[in-house]
Amino acid sequence: MFPMETTTNNTLLQLQNAKLASRKLAKATFDKKNQVLELIAHELLSSKDLILSANEKDIELGQKNNLSVALLDRLLINEKRLNGMAQGIHKVIAQDDPCGKILSSWKHPTGMSIQKITVPLGVICVIYEARPNVTTDAVALAIKSGNAIILRGSQHALHTNQAIVNVIHNALHKSSLNKDIVQFISNKEREETIKILEAVNYVDLVIPRGGEDLKNFVLKYSKIPVIGAGGGTCHLFIDETASEDMALNIAVNAKTQRPGVCNAIETILIHKNIAGTILPNLEKVLKEKNVELIGCDKTQKIISVKPASEEDWHKEYLDLKVSIKIIDSLNDAIDHINKYGTKHSEAIITQDKNNAKTFQEEVDAACVYVNASTRFTDGEEFGFGSEIGISTQKLHARGPIALNELVTYKYLIDGEGQVRK
Amino acid sequence: MFPMETTTNNTLLQLQNAKLASRKLAKATFDKKNQVLELIAHELLSSKDLILSANEKDIELGQKNNLSVALLDRLLINEKRLNGMAQGIHKVIAQDDPCGKILSSWKHPTGMSIQKITVPLGVICVIYEARPNVTTDAVALAIKSGNAIILRGSQHALHTNQAIVNVIHNALHKSSLNKDIVQFISNKEREETIKILEAVNYVDLVIPRGGEDLKNFVLKYSKIPVIGAGGGTCHLFIDETASEDMALNIAVNAKTQRPGVCNAIETILIHKNIAGTILPNLEKVLKEKNVELIGCDKTQKIISVKPASEEDWHKEYLDLKVSIKIIDSLNDAIDHINKYGTKHSEAIITQDKNNAKTFQEEVDAACVYVNASTRFTDGEEFGFGSEIGISTQKLHARGPIALNELVTYKYLIDGEGQVRK
Numbered sequence: 013m014f015p016m017e018t019t020t021n022n023t024l025l026q027l028q029n030a031k032l033a034s035r036k037l038a039k040a041t042f043d044k045k046n047q048v049l050e051l052i053a054h055e056l057l058s059s060k061d062l063i064l065s066a067n068e069k070d071i072e073l074g075q076k077n078n079l080s081v082a083l084l085d086r087l088l089i090n091e092k093r094l095n096g097m098a099q100g101i102h103k104v105i106a107q108d109d110p111c112g113k114i115l116s117s118w119k120h121p122t123g124m125s126i127q128k129i130t131v132p133l134g135v136i137c138v139i140y141e142a143r144p145n146v147t148t149d150a151v152a153l154a155i156k157s158g159n160a161i162i163l164r165g166s167q168h169a170l171h172t173n174q175a176i177v178n179v180i181h182n183a184l185h186k187s188s189l190n191k192d193i194v195q196f197i198s199n200k201e202r203e204e205t206i207k208i209l210e211a212v213n214y215v216d217l218v219i220p221r222g223g224e225d226l227k228n229f230v231l232k233y234s235k236i237p238v239i240g241a242g243g244g245t246c247h248l249f250i251d252e253t254a255s256e257d258m259a260l261n262i263a264v265n266a267k268t269q270r271p272g273v274c275n276a277i278e279t280i281l282i283h284k285n286i287a288g289t290i291l292p293n294l295e296k297v298l299k300e301k302n303v304e305l306i307g308c309d310k311t312q313k314i315i316s317v318k319p320a321s322e323e324d325w326h327k328e329y330l331d332l333k334v335s336i337k338i339i340d341s342l343n344d345a346i347d348h349i350n351k352y353g354t355k356h357s358e359a360i361i362t363q364d365k366n367n368a369k370t371f372q373e374e375v376d377a378a379c380v381y382v383n384a385s386t387r388f389t390d391g392e393e394f395g396f397g398s399e400i401g402i403s404t405q406k407l408h409a410r411g412p413i414a415l416n417e418l419v420t421y422k423y424l425i426d427g428e429g430q431v432r433k
Numbered sequence: 434m435f436p437m438e439t440t441t442n443n444t445l446l447q448l449q450n451a452k453l454a455s456r457k458l459a460k461a462t463f464d465k466k467n468q469v470l471e472l473i474a475h476e477l478l479s480s481k482d483l484i485l486s487a488n489e490k491d492i493e494l495g496q497k498n499n500l501s502v503a504l505l506d507r508l509l510i511n512e513k514r515l516n517g518m519a520q521g522i523h524k525v526i527a528q529d530d531p532c533g534k535i536l537s538s539w540k541h542p543t544g545m546s547i548q549k550i551t552v553p554l555g556v557i558c559v560i561y562e563a564r565p566n567v568t569t570d571a572v573a574l575a576i577k578s579g580n581a582i583i584l585r586g587s588q589h590a591l592h593t594n595q596a597i598v599n600v601i602h603n604a605l606h607k608s609s610l611n612k613d614i615v616q617f618i619s620n621k622e623r624e625e626t627i628k629i630l631e632a633v634n635y636v637d638l639v640i641p642r643g644g645e646d647l648k649n650f651v652l653k654y655s656k657i658p659v660i661g662a663g664g665g666t667c668h669l670f671i672d673e674t675a676s677e678d679m680a681l682n683i684a685v686n687a688k689t690q691r692p693g694v695c696n697a698i699e700t701i702l703i704h705k706n707i708a709g710t711i712l713p714n715l716e717k718v719l720k721e722k723n724v725e726l727i728g729c730d731k732t733q734k735i736i737s738v739k740p741a742s743e744e745d746w747h748k749e750y751l752d753l754k755v756s757i758k759i760i761d762s763l764n765d766a767i768d769h770i771n772k773y774g775t776k777h778s779e780a781i782i783t784q785d786k787n788n789a790k791t792f793q794e795e796v797d798a799a800c801v802y803v804n805a806s807t808r809f810t811d812g813e814e815f816g817f818g819s820e821i822g823i824s825t826q827k828l829h830a831r832g833p834i835a836l837n838e839l840v841t842y843k844y845l846i847d848g849e850g851q852v853r854k
Contacts (some may be wrong), residue, residue, distance in 0.1 A: 035771075035795055035797075038794070038795075039794055039795070118816065120809065120814070120815075120816075124805050124809070126815065133827055133828075134797065134827070216827055217827075217828065237826065237827070237828045239828075255850070257850075258850040261850060261852060262850065262852055264852075265852035265853060266852075269852070269853055350456075368847075372845045373459070373460055374456055374459075374460070376456075376555065377843065378843060378844060379843070379844040379846060380843060380844070380845055380846070381846045381847075381848065382845075382846070382847045382848065383847070383848045383849055383850055383851075384545050384846055384847070384848025384849075384850070384851040384852075385848075385851060385852045385853055387852070387853035388541065388545070388846065388851070388853055389844075393541070393853070394541075394547065394844075395539065395541075405658065406554055406555070406637055406638075406658075406841040407554075407638065407658045407660075407828060407829040407841065408828040408829040410841055410842055410843065411843075411844050420827040420828065420831055421831055422798065422799060422800070422801060422831065422832075423799060423800040423801070423810075423815075423832050424793045424801055424803075425800060425801070425802045425803070425805055425809065426789075426802075426803045426804070426805070427802065427803065427804045427805025427806075428804055428805075429676070429678075429679040429682060429683065429804055429805070430804075430805040430806060430809070431682060431683055431686035431687075431690070431805075431806040431808070432686060432690055432806055432808035432809055432814070
C-alpha cells in the first residue's frame with residue numbers, strides 16, 4: 013500500500029528532504045519527467061472520487077466559516093475543473109525541456125571549453141490562496157523544470173490539497189522519482205510560513221501567488237529571493253490616428269472580458285485630436301457593458317462622468333470601472349503610463365508606425381501591445397503551457413512566469429590542467 | 434566651458450534626472466554608445482594630470498587618516514593604472530550590444546506577432562569601496578547596456594571619483610548624450626545611501642561592490658532588487674584518478690596566484706585512495722609558497738598540520754591558508770561542497786569522465802571546473818569585457834556580472850485589432 017500520511021509537523025525536515033531529493037531530480041531526463049507527469053495526470057482523474065469528496069469537506073467548512081461566494085467558487089472542484097487540471101499538466105508535458113539548454117559555448121584562449129547551460133533552481137516554494145488548481149499547476153511546472161517544490165496552500169483548501177498531494181505522491185511512488193520532491197506543508201501556523209521564508213539553505217525561490225496582502229507578507233519576511241506577481245494598472249492609449257472601430261472593440265475587450273484580472277485595463281488615455289469624436293461612442297459601448305466611467309477635466313466637458321482624482325490614476329479597480337484621460341501627445345501618454353503604470357501590460361491603438369515603435373520602445377512594461385488587447389498577457393496565451401503568475405519585476409522573470417523562468421544557469425568549464433598566469 | 438560642478442546635495446533629484454534621461458539613453462544605437470565610450474577613454478587619458486592630482490589629495494588624506502597599506506594601494510592611481518582603466522573601457526567597446534537581441538519570436542494563433550527582446554534595466558546604482566577603477570568600469574558597462582548609472586563611491590576616493598566623473602561628464606557634453614545618465618552622489622551621509630536604496634521608482638537595480646559589511650548593509654536597507662557579489666569559499670577536489678602533477682599545479686595556482694580574491698580556493702578535498710601518496714607532495718609545494726595548512730583527523734595522520742574545526746570548512750581565508758579534508762567518495766566530496774561552499778567556483782581533478790560529469794551536474798555553483806583552476810572565474814577571462822562582480826545567487830545573474838546581466842527583456846506584441854475570446 014502507498015503511504016497516505018504525507019505530511020509532518022517538522023517543516024524544516026521537509027525542506028531538507030526536498031533539497032536532498034532535488035539533486036537527483038535535476039538529473040532526470042526529459043522523457044522521465046514527462047512520464048511522471050503523464051502518470052500524475054492519469055492518477056488525478058482516476059482518483060476523482062477521493063478528490064471531489066475531500067473538496068466537499070472544504071466547501072462545507074468554508075460555508076460554515078462564511079467564506080464569500082467568490083472565494084467558495086475558486087475553492088470548488090467539480091469534474092470539469094478536475095479535467096481542466098489534468099489538461100493543464102498535459103500542456104506542460106507538451107513543452108520543451110527548459111533544462112540542459114546550451115545558452116552559449118566557446119573556447120578560452122588556453123583551450124578550455126566553457127559552456128553556459130540551463131539548470132534547475134533547486135527547490136521552489138509556492139505560497140498560494142484557496143485555488144486547488146495551483147497545486148497541480150505548480151507541481152507540473154516544478155517537475156518539468158527539474159525543481160523540488162514546497163507547497164504552502166490556504167487552510168481553506170487543506171483537505172483538497174492534501175488529497176491532490178496524496179495522489180501525486182502515489183504517482184511518484186509508482187515512478188522511480190523520490191516523493192520528497194513534492195512537500196506539502198499542512199501546519200496552519202503563520203510561524204511555519206515564516207520558518208520557510210528564512211530557510212535560505214534549503215529553498216532557492218519563493219513565489220507568492222495571490223493578492224497584495226499575501227505578496228506583501230512574503231516580501232516582508234522572506235530572506236529567500238522572491239518573484240511576485242505584481243498588480244496590473246494597465247492602460248490603453250488611443251492615438252489620434254487610431255481606427256475607431258478597433259479602439260472601441262479593444263477597449264471593451266480589455267476592460268470587460270474579465271475585469272477581475274491583472275491584465276485588464278484600468279485607464280484609457282485618448283489623444284485630444286480624436287477625443288471629441290470617439291468619446292461619446294466609447295461611453296456608449298462601455299455603458300452597454302455596465303462599466304462605470306470617471307474622467308479628467310477635459311473628459312468631463314465631452315461626456316457626463318464623475319471626476320477622476322489623482323489617486324484614481326494609480327488604482328487597479330479589478331472591476332467594471334475605468335478612468336479616462338485626454339492627453340496632448342504620444343509623449344504625454346508614455347509619461348503617464350511610466351508614472352502610474354505597474355510595468356505589466358500596456359497598449360496603443362494607432363495607424364502611425366513611428367508612434368507604435370516609440371510607444372514600444374519607451375513604455376517600461378513587461379508586455380507592450382500595438383493594436384491588440386492587453387488581455388493576451390498570459391502564459392498559456394503566449395504558448396508557455398501553465399504559468400504561475402505574471403511578474404512585473406525586471407530581474408530574472410518578466411511577464412509570464414513559466415518553465416523558462418524556473419531555471420537558472422551554470423558555467424561548465426573543461427580543461428586539461430589550465431592555470432591562470 | 435564645461436560645467437565642472439557636477440554634484441548636488443539633492444540626491445532624490447539626481448535619481449529622478451537619471452530616470453528621465455534613461456528613457457532616451459535606452460534608444461541610443463550601438464555605434465552611438467561606442468562613440469561615447471571612445472570619447473570617455475580618450476578624455477580620461479588626456480585629463481591625466483587632473484585625475485592624478487585629485488588622487489594625490491585622496492592619498493594624502495588617507496595617510497592622515499591612517500588607512501591601511503592595502504587600502505591605500507587600491508585607492509592609488511598612477512599612469513599605468515589610468516591606462517588600464519582606459520583599456521578596460523576599450524574592452525567594453527569591443528563587446529556586442531546586449532540590447533535589442535531577439536531572444537525569441539513567434540506568431541500567436543490569432544496572427545499577432547510576439548517578440549521577446551532584450552532592453553536596458555533603466556537605472557543602475559553601484560555602491561562601492563575605495564577603488565576608483567570601479568567608477569570607469571561601471572560607467573562603461575552601464576552606457577554600453579543602455580542604463581543610466583548612480584555612482585556611490587567611498588568617501589576615501591571622493592576627489593578622485595569626482596575628477597573622473599567630471600571627465601566623463603565633459604565627454605558626454607561633447608557627445609549628444611545627456612550627462613544626467615551618470616550621477617555621482619558625493620554627500621557622505623549614510624542616510625543618503627539609504628535614501629537611494631529606498632527609491633524604487635527611480636532605481637531598478639543596486640549592485641554593492643565590496644566586502645561583506647557593505648553587501649550586508651545594502652541587503653538590509655534596499656527595497657530595490659540587489660545583485661550582490663557573494664563570498665567565495667571555493668574547493669578543489671582531487672579525485673582518486675587525478676594526475677598528480679596536474680593536481681599539485683592547479684592547487685598551487687588556485688590557492689596562491691592571488692590569495693585575496695573570491696575565486697581562490699579555501700579547501701582541498703582529497704580522495705582517500707590517493708591521499709597517502711599526494712599529501713606529502715602537496716604539503717611540500719604549498720609550503721614552498723608559504724601556505725599554512727590545516728586538516729581533518731585523517732590528514733593529520735599523514736602530514737603534520739594543525740586540526741581544522743567545523744568552522745574552518747565554512748571559512749573564506751582570503752589569505753595563504755588552506756584547509757584539507759580526506760573524503761571517501763565523489764559523493765562525499767559533492768556533499769561537502771554543497772554544504773560548505775558558497776556556490777561560486779568549484780573544481781575536480783580527475784581522469785574519470787563519469788566522475789567529471791557527475792561533479793559538474795551535482796555541484797551547485799556558478800562555475801564548475803574539470804581539470805582547471807578556479808581562478809578563471811572572471812568576466813574578463815570569460816571574454817565578457819569588464820565585470821562588476823561575481824554573483825553567487827541564482828536569479829537573473831550567476832557568475833560574472835557583465836553586460837548581458839545588466840539588461841532585462843520585454844515582450845513586444847503587434848496585432849491588427851486582436852481581442853481575447
